[in-house]
Amino acid sequence: MRAPCLLLSQIFLALSLIALNAPSRAQTLQIYTQSWPPYSYEHQGSLTGYSTELLQAVLQEAGIDANYTTLSWSRAYQHASTEANTLLYTTTRTPEREELFEWIGPIGLRKLWLFKLKERTDIKIKGVDDLKKYRVSIVRDTSSLQLVMERGLFPRSQIDEAPTTTSNVKKLFFKRVDLILATNGGANYELSQLAYAKDSIEPVYLLNDEFSLYFAINKKTEATTIEKIRLAFDKIKSSGLIETLKKKYKVD
Structure with a gap:
């Protein structure tokens, strides 16, 4: 019986080492938005728009999974301002909102x-x-x-x-x-x-x-998640994608 037990122990140890050394992904982020063309809206059953495409590129670069929910603006804002691990877009950064969120951007004027x-x-x-x-x-x-x-x-x-x-x-x-x-x-x-x-x-x-438009992250969100998104946004910004999307969706 010792040989099978030893083999199982070796397999368990190997799997544990793989798990420890594998790159970790951040917790799934809950995204809230409103229907606000051309920034975010549904087209042929899929969520799209200038801000949507930009955010998807940023989160892909950051290696962060996300769930998207479209609500009325007041409901989307309420959820994102009170729930941890949430992101709201497209959001105007104003003095009244400054302390409520971590801000990623600007993504436009x-x-x-x-x-x-x-x-x-x-x-x-x-x-x-x-x-x-x-x-x-x-x-x-x-x-x-x-x-x-x-x-x-x-x-x-x-x-x-x-x-x-x-x-x-x-x-x-x-x-x-x-x-x-x-x-x-x-x-x-x-x-x-x-x-x-x-x-x-x-x-x-x-x-x-x-004022400018931003992605707004609830401050209770994990600091590592926020930092990954911030670094990913800077990389996407330097790639020229923002200007490409502005032309595509005809936004200022």
Whole structure:
């Protein structure tokens, strides 16, 4: 009986040494995002978009497995800000959020434009004082809405809150609002999905461009995981992939 037992012991020891010496992978990361074309959205049953492709490349480089969940922005933000081992994208890095996350990026500049129908030649905006003349639609529970509210850029009675950028664009064509607030990439993508001419809306005023877009990691996430992602992002950034994806998805 000693020979079989000795053989089993040798096999167990060999397997243990292999396990110890094998490269370890980080714990599976839970990813939360919203449907926000062209940054993250579903196409033919798969999650895609500028930020999605970039994040997938970063995590592959870092050797980190991930589960992706698409939720409303408010729910995605709630999960990622309270749960360990989570990452949220695409996120605006603001002073109010600074201490809540570890930030990876920037992955792009957030330029917030006010768009109008091209046929609305009566809408003219030369400065912030002109904003009070018009009704605007903004996606609810976003940093964009928070910025507008905190700075009093529009009277509260003239702000229409919408669930998505798609709703915003439709409201513009139905003439329920005069303006919508969106990124250039977001507005152009939504227009491409609707039965309207591509040049039927136009940016009329750059409202804000002081903040950038990032990947946000919950601070309770393992430090080794965060560091792997940070190093992988730096490597992907130097590869030129960011500029390639910006051209592909037509983002600023």
